[in-house]
Amino acid sequence: MSRKWTTYEQRDKNLLDADSITEEFRSNQSSITTLDRTQMPVNAVTEARLAPGALHHMYVTELSGGPNPGEQGNYRDGSTTAWQFKCATYQVYGGSWQTLFTKTLTDFRGGNLFIEWGGSCYVNGWCHQTLNAAYPPNPKHFNLRILVAGVEVANSWGPAIGCQSYRLFGTQQLPPGNHEALFQWRGTASGPDDIVKEDGGGRVMQFHSWGNKALAIGRFR
Amino acid sequence: MSRIKRGRIKPGDPLDATDLNNRFSDYTQGGTLNQENTRDGAFDTPHLTDGIITKDIAKTYLGTGDWTRNTVNTVTSQTAASTAAVKFPVENSGGTETRLDASDLTWTIGANDVLRIYWDLSVHPQYSGTPWTASPSMLPIKKQGGGTVNLSVGGHCWIISLEWDITSAALSNFVPVFGGTDFTTTLSTWKGGSLLGCRHATVVPAWRLSTINSVDGKANSANTADKTGWYGSSGSFYYAPTTPGITVYGIRVVIHGIYHPAQSATENYLLVDDAVGGSSQKLDYSGGFLTALWQRTQ
Numbered sequence: 001m002s003r004k005w006t007t008y009e010q011r012d013k014n015l016l017d018a019d020s021i022t023e024e025f026r027s028n029q030s031s032i033t034t035l036d037r038t039q040m041p042v043n044a045v046t047e048a049r050l051a052p053g054a055l056h057h058m059y060v061t062e063l064s065g066g067p068n069p070g071e072q073g074n075y076r077d078g079s080t081t082a083w084q085f086k087c088a089t090y091q092v093y094g095g096s097w098q099t100l101f102t103k104t105l106t107d108f109r110g111g112n113l114f115i116e117w118g119g120s121c122y123v124n125g126w127c128h129q130t131l132n133a134a135y136p137p138n139p140k141h142f143n144l145r146i147l148v149a150g151v152e153v154a155n156s157w158g159p160a161i162g163c164q165s166y167r168l169f170g171t172q173q174l175p176p177g178n179h180e181a182l183f184q185w186r187g188t189a190s191g192p193d194d195i196v197k198e199d200g201g202g203r204v205m206q207f208h209s210w211g212n213k214a215l216a217i218g219r220f221r
Numbered sequence: 222m223s224r225i226k227r228g229r230i231k232p233g234d235p236l237d238a239t240d241l242n243n244r245f246s247d248y249t250q251g252g253t254l255n256q257e258n259t260r261d262g263a264f265d266t267p268h269l270t271d272g273i274i275t276k277d278i279a280k281t282y283l284g285t286g287d288w289t290r291n292t293v294n295t296v297t298s299q300t301a302a303s304t305a306a307v308k309f310p311v312e313n314s315g316g317t318e319t320r321l322d323a324s325d326l327t328w329t330i331g332a333n334d335v336l337r338i339y340w341d342l343s344v345h346p347q348y349s350g351t352p353w354t355a356s357p358s359m360l361p362i363k364k365q366g367g368g369t370v371n372l373s374v375g376g377h378c379w380i381i382s383l384e385w386d387i388t389s390a391a392l393s394n395f396v397p398v399f400g401g402t403d404f405t406t407t408l409s410t411w412k413g414g415s416l417l418g419c420r421h422a423t424v425v426p427a428w429r430l431s432t433i434n435s436v437d438g439k440a441n442s443a444n445t446a447d448k449t450g451w452y453g454s455s456g457s458f459y460y461a462p463t464t465p466g467i468t469v470y471g472i473r474v475v476i477h478g479i480y481h482p483a484q485s486a487t488e489n490y491l492l493v494d495d496a497v498g499g500s501s502q503k504l505d506y507s508g509g510f511l512t513a514l515w516q517r518t519q
Binding site for chain 1: 231232233234236237238264267268269270272273274333335337356357358360361362363369372374375376377378416417419420421422423424425426427428429430431432433434435436437438439440441454455456457458459461481482483484488489516517518519
């Protein structure tokens with residue numbers, strides 16, 4: 001493939017002056033610094049001709065990092081008994097947003113971002129309707145949201161009651177930059193009557209999450 | 222850096238046609254079209270050859286494929302905790318595994334590649350009676366009016382996990398996908414898997430337990446239970462190898478359970494709870510899809 005002259009093609013033994021050439025360059029300046037779509041043949045762009053990251057970049061986070069990869073590590077209450085997770089209990093967790101893991105989207109060249117997050121969670125469903133909080137009830141959920149560059153890209157009310165899995169995804173137009181994606185969770189706060197401990201004093205597990213992984217695709221323009 | 226980076230021609234520069242035309246031949250260089258060449262909508266779909274982002278896609282039906290649920294397959298829960306997890310591959314109504322095989326795949330995942338796997342399956346957990354009351358996981362909770370009542374935290378679940386065969390096209394060596402536990406770890410007298418190895422696993426609640434009208438931190442009654450109806454389960458997995466070169470010949474989905482949350486001194490687990498197992502605790506499934514994408518990461 002070669003680019004075509006649009007004004008006049010230079011030939012051997014032509015009389016040349018600098019401006020005639022520079023004028024051609026200037027008239028096609030965008031195709032000098034960036035290829036012009038009207039001058040590109042069909043199937044001109046092959047994998048071999050592309051530098052890595054030219055058109056897109058996928059960011060894969062199989063593990064969340066930290067001492068317990070993929071698993072919620074914000075709260076790991078060790079006072080739960082054997083047949084429960086070490087996880088968020090109402091003795092240590094009050095119901096605020098927590099960052100489960102982060103991923104920096106390096107070399108994002110500007111354009112469209114698709115991002116998705118999958119994992120599993122446990123939510124204690126005992127006390128969604130208690131005597132003093134019956135109307136309205138206080139259903140427990142594992143709220144989820146993805147923030148990219150401080151902007152919420154996706155959110156979900158999240159699973160309720162028992163062990164369940166989730167996946168949420170969203171898109172966002174973003175300028176160039178190394179953007180940080182935050183994957184956050186929030187468990188519903190305790191109600192006035194909630195059961196938070198065993199008769200023997202052991203704490204009752206309330207929220208946990210594991211098996212988390214994320215994928216983001218930047219499509220650059 | 223853009224590949225087109227020659228300076229402008231200045232008055233007095235020596236010029237000839239070959240030199241000038243060479244400037245416009247730069248586009249044929251390999252591996253140098255970068256983001257500076259492709260901004261501002263420089264390329265449209267017709268300019269791109271196949272495989273720029275997606276190298277290949279494979280897709281197959283899972284299960285019976287009967288969306289009316291007149292024909293379902295059934296998996297029963299495990300009753301022997303001291304043995305490895307008993308896994309049931311997802312099959313069609315004739316008992317043949319529904320999976321991606323070597324004719325669909327035989328993909329060698331290289332550097333700057335990613336394998337993305339997605340699946341969904343319509344499932345229906347069922348049980349009879351109150352099987353959770355036999356579980357060692359029951360917790361004694363103070364009861365309103367005096368005494369205690371045993372409550373289950375309601376963590377019992379089925380697991381649906383992904384396996385691949387990266388040995389040969391014969392597909393006789395399915396193992397959990399990269400980093401996935403095989404749920405064969407022994408914890409006390411129980412078998413299961415650490416949560417650290419559960420990125421390939423989707424959980425489906427075996428039942429939904431609550432307790433109504435607790436007051437001041439005390440229970441008012443035993444667990445109240447709701448059955449889980451037909452349930453849309455799904456899962457995903459991404460594999461971007463740090464050591465490229467694995468060839469994937471087959472991918473399948475397996476079902477096993479029933480599991481319950483547990484812990485060791487340092488890790489959290491899902492353990493097979495054989496005490497709640499039995500023929501009445503089962504998982505029906507009908508149809509779904511399994512899709513794999515082989516793509517370039519950049």
